[in-house]
Amino acid sequence: MIAMTWELEFNAPNMDDSEPATEIRVLVVDDHPSMRMGLVALINGQRGMTVVAEACDGEEAIEVYEDTRPDIVLMDLRMPGMGGVEAILALRKIDPAVNVIILSTYDWDEDIHLAIQSGAKSYLLKDTSVEEIADTVRRVHGGDAAIPGQVSQRLAERSQRQQLTERERDVVELLIKGRSNKEIACSLFISEETVKSHLKTLFAKLGVRDRTEAAIAAIRHGIVHLD
Amino acid sequence: MIAMTWELEFNAPNMDDSEPATEIRVLVVDDHPSMRMGLVALINGQRGMTVVAEACDGEEAIEVYEDTRPDIVLMDLRMPGMGGVEAILALRKIDPAVNVIILSTYDWDEDIHLAIQSGAKSYLLKDTSVEEIADTVRRVHGGDAAIPGQVSQRLAERSQRQQLTERERDVVELLIKGRSNKEIACSLFISEETVKSHLKTLFAKLGVRDRTEAAIAAIRHGIVHLD
DNA sequence: ACAGCCATCACCCATCCGGGGGATTTGGCG
DNA sequence: CGCCAAATCCCCCGGATGGGTGATGGCTGT
Numbered sequence: 301m302i303a304m305t306w307e308l309e310f311n312a313p314n315m316d317d318s319e320p321a322t323e324i325r326v327l328v329v330d331d332h333p334s335m336r337m338g339l340v341a342l343i344n345g346q347r348g349m350t351v352v353a354e355a356c357d358g359e360e361a362i363e364v365y366e367d368t369r370p371d372i373v374l375m376d377l378r379m380p381g382m383g384g385v386e387a388i389l390a391l392r393k394i395d396p397a398v399n400v401i402i403l404s405t406y407d408w409d410e411d412i413h414l415a416i417q418s419g420a421k422s423y424l425l426k427d428t429s430v431e432e433i434a435d436t437v438r439r440v441h442g443g444d445a446a447i448p449g450q451v452s453q454r455l456a457e458r459s460q461r462q463q464l465t466e467r468e469r470d471v472v473e474l475l476i477k478g479r480s481n482k483e484i485a486c487s488l489f490i491s492e493e494t495v496k497s498h499l500k501t502l503f504a505k506l507g508v509r510d511r512t513e514a515a516i517a518a519i520r521h522g523i524v525h526l527d
Numbered sequence: 528m529i530a531m532t533w534e535l536e537f538n539a540p541n542m543d544d545s546e547p548a549t550e551i552r553v554l555v556v557d558d559h560p561s562m563r564m565g566l567v568a569l570i571n572g573q574r575g576m577t578v579v580a581e582a583c584d585g586e587e588a589i590e591v592y593e594d595t596r597p598d599i600v601l602m603d604l605r606m607p608g609m610g611g612v613e614a615i616l617a618l619r620k621i622d623p624a625v626n627v628i629i630l631s632t633y634d635w636d637e638d639i640h641l642a643i644q645s646g647a648k649s650y651l652l653k654d655t656s657v658e659e660i661a662d663t664v665r666r667v668h669g670g671d672a673a674i675p676g677q678v679s680q681r682l683a684e685r686s687q688r689q690q691l692t693e694r695e696r697d698v699v700e701l702l703i704k705g706r707s708n709k710e711i712a713c714s715l716f717i718s719e720e721t722v723k724s725h726l727k728t729l730f731a732k733l734g735v736r737d738r739t740e741a742a743i744a745a746i747r748h749g750i751v752h753l754d
Numbered sequence: 755a756c757a758g759c760c761a762t763c764a765c766c767c768a769t770c771c772g773g774g775g776g777a778t779t780t781g782g783c784g
Numbered sequence: 785c786g787c788c789a790a791a792t793c794c795c796c797c798g799g800a801t802g803g804g805t806g807a808t809g810g811c812t813g814t
Contacts, residue, residue: 333660337564341568
């Protein structure tokens with residue numbers, strides 16, 4: 301209500317003629333109301349950019365994107381319902397040139413990889429300064445892919461590691477549920493020997509010795525989620 | 528900058544005489560700049576309350592608290608360096624009547640318990656609406672302990688569970704590092720049989736069958752942290 | 755003094771797990 | 785077509801793990 305009042309008063313007179321004719325139009329997507337409020341304040345507090353819409357999850361983001369066609373989507377990765385990755389892919393179907401900046405709490409390398417691979421132009425952590433977030437918005441709008449050092453380092457770490465196969469991910473998924481080899485075998489309709497075989501390569505790839513270490517490592521890397 | 532302009536205009540004429548003479552003075556503590564910005568905007572956007580200071584971690588919160596003596600401390604629980612729990616305890620040493628509201632991303636029951644037990648007057652999740660956060664600030668300032676249903680439910684769940692002893696926590700701490708029984712025994716200077724003994728009671732208390740399940744359960748409850 | 759909880763350790767034993775081999779089939783890719 | 789990675793399965797085996805049962809000493813509260 302207060303923001304609206306201000307916006308009307310500000311837009312009507314247009315007292316600042318150094319303001320560029322076309323501002324960077326930003327869509328803010330985050331399921332935490334206070335965080336969303338912070339991002340809106342952050343963007344609107346910067347000259348040359350303005351929040352044109354907000355959404356609290358992936359579905360809403362897509363709806364709103366079609367209506368407003370913003371220049372930049374500033375989005376959380378972990379959201380209830382449709383997550384960030386699915387949202388990026390859906391947005392790219394609508395507009396292949398969409399500029400998504402992910403703003404995440406976590407620096408799990410798998411999360412970063414998936415976001416970037418899905419087409420995010422940047423991946424920032426939530427402890428990023430106001431200036432750097434604003435700067436990234438400008439850089440991405442200018443066509444760059446602005447990835448901070450800490451984040452790209454994680455990405456490099458991931459590329460060092462041997463990637464898990466689909467089946468190995470199936471196994472690790474059940475592993476973190478505390479399932480025994482026999483139970484995993486049963487769930488995947490394969491023999492227990494095959495499970496052990498997958499586990500062997502899995503341990504090697506993650507650089508661990510047993511299932512407990514593997515479970516922890518998988519969580520730490522963001523390969524599986526605890527939700 | 529925009530918020531300041533508005534505040535000046537609003538405060539100067541004082542057109543609303545239903546406004547209380549003394550506003551609720553709030554200290555906002557969060558390590559994420561954009562979240563801090565959101566909370567500041569949220570509080571300052573409410574009538575009857577105002578942000579008098581900000582801090583980005585526990586240490587700074589204590590310094591700033593002594594200078595400003597706010598009515599309410601709105602604080603994140605997980606922060607680098609001194610965490611929320613230590614910060615609450617330290618603040619209570621300075622001022623036993625301090626009103627701390629924890630605003631956390633996680634609803635781990637152990638986190639909630641520790642925060643409340645340390646003396647937090649409320650525990651809100653970050654997906655709480657702006658209205659409810661503001662309302663909680665007012666309620667806590669009025670002397671209530673406003674705990675949302677979802678959170679108190681978690682607290683109830685925890686009280687159902689048998690509490691871990693100190694030694695059991697030691698064991699689980701090493702367990703989530705992927706240590707074997709022998710290694711745990713070695714680290715704690717006890718026999719392997721004793722470790723197995725602790726694990727037995729640990730499994731029973733957590734309602735699990737093996738070490739991997741125990742590790743996951745401990746993480747899910749917030750008994751141990753992955754940091 | 756006695757009960758109750760905790761930490762410590764011991765023994766037995768069935769089962770599970772992980773490391774070491776190796777084999778087969780399937781599908782893709784050059 | 786040959787090569788290779790992936791998925792499937794098999795065997796062996798020593799050591800780790802977890803369940804059961806019990807004992808001892810220390811500390812606490814009544």
